[in-house]
Amino acid sequence: xxxxxxxxxxxxxxxxxxxxxxxxxxxxxxxxxxxxxxxxxxxxxxxxxxxxxxxxxxxxxxxxxxxxxxxxxxxxxxxxxxxxxxxxxxxxxxxxxxxxxxxxxxxxxxxxxxxxxxxxxxxxxxxxxxxxxxxxxxxxxxxxxxxxxxxxxxxxxxxxxxxxxxxxxxxxxxxxxxxxxxxxxxxxxxxxxxxxxxxxxxxxxxxxxxxxxxxxxxxxxxxxxxxxxxxxxxxxxxxxxxxxxxxxxxx
Numbered sequence: 001x002x003x004x005x006x007x008x009x010x011x012x013x014x015x016x017x018x019x020x021x022x023x024x025x026x027x028x029x030x031x032x033x034x035x036x037x038x039x040x041x042x043x044x045x046x047x048x049x050x051x052x053x054x055x056x057x058x059x060x061x062x063x064x065x066x067x068x069x070x071x072x073x074x075x076x077x078x079x080x081x082x083x084x085x086x087x088x089x090x091x092x093x094x095x096x097x098x099x100x101x102x103x104x105x106x107x108x109x110x111x112x113x114x115x116x117x118x119x120x121x122x123x124x125x126x127x128x129x130x131x132x133x134x135x136x137x138x139x140x141x142x143x144x145x146x147x148x149x150x151x152x153x154x155x156x157x158x159x160x161x162x163x164x165x166x167x168x169x170x171x172x173x174x175x176x177x178x179x180x181x182x183x184x185x186x187x188x189x190x191x192x193x194x195x196x197x198x199x200x201x202x203x204x205x206x207x208x209x210x211x212x213x214x215x216x217x218x219x220x221x222x223x224x225x226x227x228x229x230x231x232x233x234x235x236x237x238x239x240x241x242x243x244x245x246x247x248x249x250x251x
Contacts, residue, residue, distance in 0.1 A: 010045035010202025011223035032069035046085025046120030053090040112235025112242040121201030125182030
């Protein structure tokens with residue numbers, strides 16, 4: 001019997017000018033390079049980049065070592081899946097060209113015989129109308145097409161400027177409201193019609209570990225601004241039990 005591992009990470013916000021962005025990128029690359037040989041899968045739960053926008057024929061510069069580390073994992077046979085976050089919505093095929101698999105939230109996957117409901121977490125549940133409208137704008141194909149008509153020099157200055165105007169830049173901690181939070185309410189409603197053992201998301205930039213009314217584990221990963229958080233699911237290839245491990249690569 002051998003032990004298998006699946007890793008989850010979210011909200012690295014590569015490129016965000018908070019603390020030391022170059023150090024954060026090196027830390028993330030080192031984390032990717034450290035994943036053990038018995039790693040089955042890696043799930044990127046969104047906002048790995050603080051701002052990402054692809055044009056048809058070009059992609060943003062930089063992050064070569066990140067992509068090299070991801071490619072090395074895939075060359076080893078590790079399945080790498082990603083979700084679009086609210087900061088890296090605009091991925092149009094480059095990640096898939098590299099070999100990654102794009103998933104759409106909420107996505108149910110079976111890991112070690114257990115059912116996981118995964119996603120970035122934004123827009124799920126009864127979120128305020130203002131945010132729902134903003135998310136609709138970001139995901140609108142026509143507006144995305146019009147934005148792509150801008151010269152990259154303009155587009156990236158606008159996008160990066162918009163991204164920097166958030167609570168991470170202001171060093172503000174989000175106050176997670178527990179059972180009143182829209183994402184928790186989404187999970188409580190979703191499990192009424194589906195068997196879920198674990199709900200796992202990012203987006204909120206806080207560590208959360210709760211139980212849903214139906215008994216599922218409700219987990220949220222913190223961001224990488226001041227730490228290197230990940231979640232690891234450890235299980236045997238016999239499917240006879242699964243262990244969830246929260247870790248910090250920097251410790």
